[in-house]
Amino acid sequence: MAVIEIKNVAKRFGDYQALHDINMTIEDQEFMCLLGASGCGKSTLLRIIAGLETATSGEVWIGGRRIDNLSPKDRGISMVFQNYAVFPHLTVFENIGFGLRMQKLPNDEVKRRVERTAELMHIEQLLKRYSGELSGGQRQRVAVARALAMEPDVILMDEPLSNLDALLRMEMRAELKGVLAESKTTAIYVTHDQVEAMSMADRISVMHEGRIAQNATPVEVYRNPAEKFVAGFIGNPPMNFLDAKSAGSGNWTVAGQSFAGPAIDKAAIEFAIRPEDMAPAETGIAATARVVEPLGAHLLVTCDVGGTLFRAVLDSDLVVHPGDILTLAPQADRIRWFDPETTQALS
Amino acid sequence: MNPRILPYVLILPVTLFLCLFFLYPFVLVSQQAFSTGSGFTLDNFKDVMSHWKFPISLKNTLYLAAAVVPFQLALALLMATMVSKMKKGRDLVLYVWTIPLGISDLAAGIIWLAIFEQSGFLNSMMSGLGFIDRPMNLLSYQTPALVFLAIALAEIWRATAIMLVILVAGIGLIPKEYYEAAEVFGASPWKRFTRITLPLLRPSLSTALVLRVILAFEVFAVVQALGGTLFPVLMGETYKYQFELLDGGSAAAIALIILLISIAFTLLILRALRVPKGATI
Incomplete structure (x- = not known):
């Protein structure tokens, strides 16, 4: 069970208030999208959950455990980065197994889990290759496989599809949604692309200037925007x-x-x-x-x-x-x- | 212009320069090394290598390099990591640390001589604090370990910065996202250093090491200032043959031996730090 509770989280960078008092609950196995224009604070919120950024105030709880004072590795999370961050000096196998090796799992267990997730992401034939020998889409698959291999409670994704071309993005969207539903993890997905958010999410949090403008199902956000910003942001063309x-x-x-x-x-x-x-x-x-x-x-x-x-x-x-x-x-x-x-x- | 020829045309000036000022003198030195006035001969090499001081100076040079270079590598890595983590004052610290780069090696030797000699800072400080009654001769034939230590210290002080600047530049090129990914996937700061920084730094590490090792085999002025005849090194022997014994052939032979050692170590370093085939760093 990995319910994520974000309680009164605020973040300040010098004089700039990036996040104002964010409160949010993400249910177990829910797929939550943080949607907003660049600079709205969605990535900052994700990085606070990941532990790559420290909140100025507030608390983050995962599965009934307060985690905002823990280091990233103790939070039961894994992450897919915008530029994939697939290590160029390691093979695909070692990339996917990186986190498992850090946990000092036995070799055969690492092998089993790497091979299983590689199969899930259809990259089992690439295990011996290096990042430089992969296409953008394949690198993306490696990044997702690396996150899944950790068997995390929560998977965090920071604009994972934004560097792919349009056709590939559509294909990966559907695939990612299927894989995540099957893995039964709670997912937080940051995107500025409303089509991605609408098509993948169970629930969308539309963020604007460091606040949550609306937190509801995709249909609700589309049909009944809570504020004018949401109405003008969602929909192409907008309201x-x-x-x-x-x-x-x-x-x-x-x-x-x-x-x-x-x-x-x-x-x-x-x-x-x-x-x-x-x-x-x-x-x-x-x-x-x-x-x-x-x-x-x-x-x-x-x-x-x-x-x-x-x-x-x-x-x-x-x-x-x-x-x-x-x-x-x-x-x-x-x-x-x-x-x-x-x-x-x-x- | 034909795009296939253009690159060659562009490197032509520097190639000519190198041929004229490096390749040609090298050929001349080789000629000198392999002749004693009439035809090809290995007599110069036999002469210098059978001289009683040759094994000592070779050993000294290698020992010094073995003591200084690994220590400098570790120190430069530590300093580079520290500088890279700094947010404010980074440039100032970097400038201060690289000051020794702007000092000639002879001047560096003299600075350290001023510290270690009988009337030097170290002696005045120790007698001032009452540790010793009268100044001691620290750099004498009776204290070879101290002579070695003084030379090693001066070399470390003088030439760590050249590695530092290369490594700082190299670390700056590693994207921050790799560290974040490693952190999320459970790598401790030490693991991030050994699993991310070091492997991704390989190109910079090999450049810094090659440069530093070659310089270590050419060590001369610092040794001359601090050790004089107490600590013979290969480059010192070259100087002696050329200017004291006026034996250009033998000097050229030793110079070529130094070159050979440098090339051997360069190949070794490049081999040890090569990037696996297919990996792009």
Whole structure:
């Protein structure tokens, strides 16, 4: 059982507050993604869990044991690094067995575990090679095999796929997910790639400026962003936002149209809708098409609604020209509202 | 220009330079070593090697190298590791440690002579503190161990920095991620040094060792200043043959013997520290 509990963890580098009071629980065998733009503190948090960085305050517990004062090797973790860190002077075999050798396991046990994990990662034919003789994808597999061979409670991954080309990344994504599910380890996976996070994670923690903006399942994060930052960060293209003026009793005027929204006492809030949650209709938001991008499956239309950028993903059979005025009806149950002052979601 | 020829054209000037100032003199010295005025002969080698001082100076040179170089290697590694771990003041410490590099070897010998001689600092300090009644002659034929120690100390002081700078540069090239990975996978600081630093430092180690070992076989001025005739070394014999006995042929022969020893050790070091085939360091 390896539940990870992060309690009030903060990190300061000189005057710069990298992490503010992070609290998070990751369940046993859960696959948790830390998602955020570069500089949001996600790697720092991972390195604090790994023991490569010391938190300024707060505690980290793994499996009911406080570990933030232990050295990395005593934490029951292993790690996959962004640049793989596959040792160039050792063979693939010795790389995978590095941690096992450090634990002074007997030779036959090292051999057994190295061969098993190598087979799992489909690199058993590369065991005698050196890192310099491997491709980026193979090196990546060695790095994962090295982490798995330790049979850790927790496996930490710092942008492990970011150095692979797009096709390989897609392939490794699926494979990694399968291998990790089978190994029954708890995984924390740092990435800036929302597709990776959405497709692999059981739960996503979206991080922003050293805080956790939202911690929920991928679908929840996508459908019900907790704050405006999440809505604008997740989704490609991201959510659209329009100003909404109060029309009384929970009704709001958006681009001349009236929509039912939260019944709160405010003069102005923000209306939000995902680009794919709209369709052309008789009545709706009037949007002037500016750029039309046929993407095969869909038609991405970048429009202008009263001076605000507004994107719509429409059926690719539609014929739209720049300058056309579209009338787009949002799907009522997909409309979201945000408070412009706190940037939090309203319901 | 043809890209296949270009590299050769670019190294042409330095090749010419080396041929003119190194290869040509080397050929001349070889000629001198293998002739006594008429035709090819090994007489010069037979002469110098049968001289009673030859085995002593060869032994002294090898002993000195064996005592000094391993110690310097360990010291330079320790210093380089310390410097690499420093965050502030790293450059200052490095500059101070490399000061001896800027001092000629004869000057270094004289500095240490000023410490060890009868009216030197060491004697004045010891008599000042009351350890001895009157100054002692520390560097005499009666105290060969002290002479050896003084020379070894001066050599260590003078020439550790050349290894240090090479090793500091080498350590700086090792990516930090390897150390982090090793730490996560359970390597103690000592294991990180032996399993990561040392193997990845092999190219720098072999450069530093080759350079240092060659210099050790050419040791001359420091020995001359501190030991004089008490501690004959090969290079000192070369000097004596050339300038005191005016026997250029014998001097050239010893010079070639030194060269041969240097080449042998260089090959040995390169072989011992070679990177396994396929590994990229």
